[in-house]
Amino acid sequence: MLDQDLSNWLDVARRDVADLLLNKGLYQRIDFTPPRPIRLSDWAAVIPPRLQRDCALCDDAEQTTWSYEFVTTNMLGMHSYKCMNCETSTTTFMLAMTSGGIKEVPSGPGGGILDRHLTNYSIEKVGQYPAWEAPLSRTLVKALGRDGKSLFIKGSSSLRAGRGIGAVAYFRRIIENHIDDILRMVAESAAAAGDTAASEQIKAASQNLYATDRLKIAAQHTPAHLKPGGHNPLEVMYSAFSEGLHSLSDEESAVVANRLLESIAYFFEVWQENKERADRYALAITKAATKSS
Ligand SMILES: [Zn+2]
Known part of the structure; x- marks a missing residue:
């Protein structure tokens, strides 16, 4: 996941996912087509490592930075973020990944092992806790x-x-x-x-x-x-x-x-x-x- 095309694609994809997590309702999805197939296990690379959002506990700050905490499973899983300011507030999203196309790519020494790569896939937001609240100054x-x-x-x-x-x-x-x-x-x-x-x-x-x-x-x-x-x-x-x-x-x-x-x-x-x-x-x-x- 290191060449320029992929890293450009990843930047855009992470911004889109941040928007999905922060601003979109449930059952809305984003479709991804990476510039070249990516390893199946890398699908969650599009989930941003940081989010900027309001924190109910950090009342004085306008928005705080939230860091990615953990993922429970690969295809349908919980993705949690924690406020880096108070280190207390957490918010969890449930995301479903659906693969649009899988390609078997030879890898390992001599190319004898087949790795499953995604040619395209989608991420759907299926849950959010605590519930979304309208941003209100x-x-x-x-x-x-x-x-x-x-x-x-x-x-x-x-x-x-x-x-x-x-x-x-x-x-x-x-x-x-x-x-x-x-x-x-x-x-x-x-x-x-x-x-x-x-x-x-x-x-x-x-x-x-x-x-x-x-x-x-x-x-x-x-x-x-x-x-x-x-x-x-x-x-x-x-x-x-x-x-x-x-x-x-x-x-x-x-x-x-x-x-x-x-x-x-x-x-x-x-x-x-x-x-x-x-x-x-x-x-x-x-x-x-x-x-x-
Ligand atoms: Zn906080």
């Missing part, structure tokens, strides 16, 4: 609250399992539950910018019976700092309430759900960060004022 959890966090995880899990219709429903519920927060936040920005007309309009909108109508007004007044490159997350949220959406397939809904996921995460994270930063600033200024007086 602490900032987002603070902004969404407990119910919002639970809905966000359900939405992300549905999306990951290919259930786009369900994912859209969960994300819409988050928006409905936070619609008043969204309006208040947009109204505050308008007031801070001295736009009294907009501020009045948004206040009037909060009396509106329908979440869709309230969201529409909010989207029209999204502050510039929440529209990176002109992309308006509130506009994306508003469009998720449009008619005709319920006729979409799971695949089509998944596209909508992905946009919602990104927009919800962006809007609420930036909002929460701004709020915390503003609070810290106000506190520092008050302290400084008390000291100088």
Whole structure:
């Protein structure tokens, strides 16, 4: 397994397997065709020796490095990783290897012994423990609250399992539950910018019976700092309430759900960060004022 072609292939294959382990749902698989047949016993070389992921115990670190620990069997086996930071957390994947083609290659002195080589094979993720959890920043959890966090995880899990219709429903519920927060936040920005007309309009909108109508007004007044490159997350949220959406397939809904996921995460994270930063600033200024007086 040492020549350049093989080592290049291995680099790509290990990245793909890392993605399978970290981000993909169960029963998803990757097919491999090495540049030349590899020994049957070498199939697991595509399993990465290290992973970068969150650790529930290592709360302060964003992500930690996890090292490959052991494999129980060759074809259907447990593959474990341990967090190198706390040396406590472990995570185990169950993988099934299926060979697509076997070639007998002479080896040993005089080539008398036949070695079994794989021409192609696939690896399928059939188990994961502890269960996969949607990656959720602490900032987002603070902004969404407990119910919002639970809905966000359900939405992300549905999306990951290919259930786009369900994912859209969960994300819409988050928006409905936070619609008043969204309006208040947009109204505050308008007031801070001295736009009294907009501020009045948004206040009037909060009396509106329908979440869709309230969201529409909010989207029209999204502050510039929440529209990176002109992309308006509130506009994306508003469009998720449009008619005709319920006729979409799971695949089509998944596209909508992905946009919602990104927009919800962006809007609420930036909002929460701004709020915390503003609070810290106000506190520092008050302290400084008390000291100088
Ligand atoms: Zn750890």
